[in-house]
Amino acid sequence: MNNAAGTATQKRREGSSPLLKRLRGLTTVLLSIIATLVGLLFITFLIGRVMPIDPVLAIVGERASKEVYDAAYLSLGLDKPLIVQFGVFLQQVFTGDFGISRLTARPVSDDIIRVFPATLELASVATVFGVLFGVPMGVIAAVHQGKWQDQLIRLFGLFGYSMPIFWLGLMGLLIFYGILGWVGGPGRLDVFYDDLVPVITGMILVDSLIAGEIDIFWNAVSHIILPASLLGYYSLAYISRMTRSFMLEQLTQEYIITARVKGLSEHAVIWRHALGNVMIPLITVIALSYANLLEGSVLTEVIFAWPGLGQYLTTALLSADMNAVMGGTVVVGLIFIGLNLFSDFLYKVVDPRAR
Amino acid sequence: MKIQNWLKGLVLATAISVPAWSAPPSFAATPDDILVVANRIDDIISLDPQEMFEFAGTDYANNVYDSLVSFDPKDLSKGYEPSLAESWTISEDGKTFTFTIREGVKFHSGNDLTAHDAEFSLRRAVGLNKTPSFILTQFGFTPDNMESTIKATDDRTLVVVTDKKYAPSFVLNCFTSAISYIVDSKEVKSHEKDGDWGNEWLRTNSAGSGAYSLVSWKPNESYTLNANPDYWRAKPAMKRVIVRHIQESATQRLLLEKGDVDVARNLSPEDIAGISGNSDLAVDEDLRGRIMYISMNQKDPILSKPQVIEALKYLVDYKGMEGAFLKGQWKVHQAFLPLTYMGELKDQPFSFDVEKAKGLLSEAGYPDGFDVEIIVRDAQERVEIAQSLQNTFAQAGINVSLIQGTGKQILGKYRARDFQIYLGAWGPDYPDPHTNADTFASNPDNADEAQHLGKLAWRNAWAIPELTAMTEAAVQETDNAKRAQMYVDIQKEHQKVSPFAEMFQKNEQTGRRANVSGFVTGSAVTAVYYWTVTK
Incomplete structure (x- = not known):
């Protein structure tokens, strides 16, 4: 009896364990997401409250009388204890309400929906640029380690990494927009195209295609290409250096020697076998680089008059517009968490051992 | 070999894509009836004239709204003069101002502008009690007494009673400022919520009778105005005005030099010096x-x-x-x-x-x-x-x-x-x-x-x-x-x-295209006027 019962329990355990395991895994992931978010919010909230900036002055202005100032102070709930303020804030966040931005007089969620697609569009094009050029350059540098190709790529990457983006952006504008006229100027579109495309995704490249407005699409391309190339140049430098170092490690492995001994072509050895094994750490590198760009690049956005998340967050921070800062922080936090999960998922796609 | 082939492909792809980037059409200059201004407008917090107190906001409101008394943009040194009030009288004790409202002026909505709108707007300024409200409440108006101190006696007559005698020039000068702009009371009242005087709505919308009406406002990005062809002073030559937020002086200069904007308002001394030799451009000082x-x-x-x-x-x-x-x-x-x-x-x-x-x-x-x-x-x-x-x-x-x-x-x-x-x-x-x-x-x-x-x-x-x-x-x-x-x-x-x-x-040094004239920045007394601009 005992034996039979034991076998049944074992069977039940065996039968349900993958499901249980998955559920447990999912719960752990969810809990860690919530804990990370709450922690992130708490730290941002605390920094916002101890910052030597007066959020009330940001609203009422320098000339406000004491009565006007006090009324705004109370309406912000600043008279309540910190922990109560944080509780109220958390409650709002988890119901999707970040409150009204003090600077734009609109719901923060509306603001983020408006500015984030601009950043997403720019960061995505930049990342495509960075990956398309960065990965092959890294591979070439590794294959030709120490030779002129390697040095040239190193120099090219170093230049991108060490030049201030402010200067590079202005020079880029001056040459490609001011002198050569190859690209559009600052802004996402020529002003005459503003508001002509119905907003669906908020990304003009996508929305103009959906609306069948090819002129506007090309105009948007001409505006995005320069800032995206510049940002892409930065991620290119990083991605190519990391690819090179991952590749160098792989190229000394025994399986590479085996592949060569088997008579595989050099192309197959490098691009299929070595690069294939580099993909896992490379995905993390690319995801991190993408996440950094998605936070918004303030200087690029300022120079190119690109109304994205970086500019929005910085203006909000400097003006103590805490609702906007918190809203932005949640979005940035979610991006990092999302991209981490996505790269975990990609590991499993690329590498069966991780499944 | 293979890598070299790949490199060749890359170069070829780049070569093909460069003309593609430069393919889109681009305007050499802005159209004759559109004015494009590069300016820092990130200080605009609200579009409500009875709340705003920032430079860029006042520039906006000065073109969308009118006040009882205002300045002549063509000669600001003349001081205040009749505007929506075509005349006024002052009682012997110096405390009662009786304004006669101009006839035939309409709001952008099509509603007639009457003394009741003026009454509503001034009371609204007092009732809202926002930062600039003191400009009016310093004359003794309070939420408790405003029904008797600010009163429309008929469609064309507004009577305002101050708490004591003030220099008339002081009172009338204050009536030129943004807090005294007249809003469309019917329109604003229809958007009132919980006794907020329509403030939440008007912070992002417009209800004026000025030379321009608001088409869109994207905070920290741009606002666009359309001309009011029935404007009582003159028909604006610029049918559309687009003001874009451009933070950087160098970027503003590039846009101005390329002709993508007509006016650049925040050029640094270096950039002003840089454009001084360019015959296509001019610099105004104010x-x-x-x-x-x-x-x-x-x-x-x-x-x-x-x-x-x-x-x-x-x-x-x-x-x-x-x-x-x-x-x-x-x-x-x-x-x-x-x-x-x-x-x-x-x-x-x-x-x-x-x-x-x-x-x-x-x-x-x-x-x-x-x-x-x-x-x-x-x-x-x-x-x-x-x-x-x-x-x-x-x-x-x-x-x-x-x-x-x-x-x-x-x-x-x-x-x-x-x-x-x-x-x-x-x-x-x-x-x-x-x-x-x-x-x-x-x-x-x-x-x-x-x-x-x-x-x-x-x-x-x-x-x-x-x-x-x-x-x-x-x-x-x-x-x-x-x-x-x-x-x-x-x-x-x-x-x-x-x-x-x-x-x-x-x-203030303002860079403009040489073909743009009549751009008045408002000197020390007021804000920008767009309706005076011609090309």
């Missing part, structure tokens, strides 16, 4: 209302000594700064009223004189100087001025530490009277001399508890019963010539004894 000054906290035992105050005024290199890094953006000016205001004072009694300053410091008992802190916002030109002061003060042995911070940080210290020397700028709130006299030369109660935060004299803990009385008398003087002289006298006394060293007045 003296604005902002005054750059330093002030000394009178709670400080050293800085409250009259000789120290005077010495510091001789340790400012006014001309040196103007000629060096300020390069035409600020002009030397040593009185608290901006030039072009009633009662302006052009005297410049102070110049950079280290020996004189040293003598005064010795008299005060500080022959070897002292240590002092200057608080300043981290804006480039202010920091440069502060560094110049640090250098010139050192020549008399005064060792300056610069405390930099964001605008809000520095302002917080200033308002809390927690500083030694403050370096900053002040712009008038409305186009009447009382605005600056009331803040620089009036302090009815110097106690900490009095919290006269709007008064700079209080922020600097400067007790001045005599000057306060003089300022109070000037605001009640009905004779304009006498009144102007009173402000000259107040400023002369202020120059002599105050802990304020006024240094410069803002000179």
Whole structure:
């Protein structure tokens, strides 16, 4: 009896364990997401409250009388204890309400929906640029380690990494927009195209295609290409250096020697076998680089008059517009968490051992 | 070999894609009936005229709304003149103003503009009690008495009763400011929520009768206006005005040079110099209302000594700064009223004189100087001025530490009277001399508890019963010539004894395409006009 019962329990355990395991895994992931978010919010909230900036002055202005100032102070709930303020804030966040931005007089969620697609569009094009050029350059540098190709790529990457983006952006504008006229100027579109495309995704490249407005699409391309190339140049430098170092490690492995001994072509050895094994750490590198760009690049956005998340967050921070800062922080936090999960998922796609 | 092939492919792809990037059509210049302006507009917090108090916001409102009394953009020096009120009378006791409203004016919605709209708008300003409300409530209007003090007696007559007699020029000048702009009461009332006077709606929408109506506003990005073809003054030549937020001066310059914008409003001295030789472009100059000054906290035992105050005024290199890094953006000016205001004072009694300053410091008992802190916002030109002061003060042995911070940080210290020397700028709130006299030369109660935060004299803990009385008398003087002289006298006394060293007045340099004319930036008294622009 005992034996039979034991076998049944074992069977039940065996039968349900993958499901249980998955559920447990999912719960752990969810809990860690919530804990990370709450922690992130708490730290941002605390920094916002101890910052030597007066959020009330940001609203009422320098000339406000004491009565006007006090009324705004109370309406912000600043008279309540910190922990109560944080509780109220958390409650709002988890119901999707970040409150009204003090600077734009609109719901923060509306603001983020408006500015984030601009950043997403720019960061995505930049990342495509960075990956398309960065990965092959890294591979070439590794294959030709120490030779002129390697040095040239190193120099090219170093230049991108060490030049201030402010200067590079202005020079880029001056040459490609001011002198050569190859690209559009600052802004996402020529002003005459503003508001002509119905907003669906908020990304003009996508929305103009959906609306069948090819002129506007090309105009948007001409505006995005320069800032995206510049940002892409930065991620290119990083991605190519990391690819090179991952590749160098792989190229000394025994399986590479085996592949060569088997008579595989050099192309197959490098691009299929070595690069294939580099993909896992490379995905993390690319995801991190993408996440950094998605936070918004303030200087690029300022120079190119690109109304994205970086500019929005910085203006909000400097003006103590805490609702906007918190809203932005949640979005940035979610991006990092999302991209981490996505790269975990990609590991499993690329590498069966991780499944 | 394979990699080389791949490289070839890459080069080819790049070569093919470059013309593709440059393929899109681009306008060589803006169309003849569209005005595109590059400006910093990130200070716009609200589009509600009874709430806004920032420069870019007022520029917007000046074109979308009208007031009872306003200026002639073609000759701002004439002072106030009839606008939506075609005439007015003032009672013998000087307290009752009866305005006759212009006939036939319509709002953008098509509604007729009547005295009831004016009544609603002025009451709204009082009832909302936002920051600029004091411009009207200083005449004694309160939410409790406004139904009797601000009253439309019929469609064309508005009667306003002040709590006491004021100089008529003072009252009428205040009626030119944004807080007094007339909104479409039917439209705004229809969007009222929980007794908010339609504020939530009007913060992002418009309900005016001005030369332009709002098409769209994207915060920190742009706003677009469409011409009102039925505008009662004139039909605007520019059918559309687009104002884009461009933060960087260099970017504004590039856009202007390429002809993608018609006007660039925030060019740095370097960029102004850079475009000066370009025959396609022109630069306009206009003296604005902002005054750059330093002030000394009178709670400080050293800085409250009259000789120290005077010495510091001789340790400012006014001309040196103007000629060096300020390069035409600020002009030397040593009185608290901006030039072009009633009662302006052009005297410049102070110049950079280290020996004189040293003598005064010795008299005060500080022959070897002292240590002092200057608080300043981290804006480039202010920091440069502060560094110049640090250098010139050192020549008399005064060792300056610069405390930099964001605008809000520095302002917080200033308002809390927690500083030694403050370096900053002040712009008038409305186009009447009382605005600056009331803040620089009036302090009815110097106690900490009095919290006269709007008064700079209080922020600097400067007790001045005599000057306060003089300022109070000037605001009640009905004779304009006498009144102007009173402000000259107040400023002369202020120059002599105050802990304020006024240094410069803002000179705005605007870059524009040479084919654009009639772009009026509003001088010290008002804001930008777009309806006067032609190409």
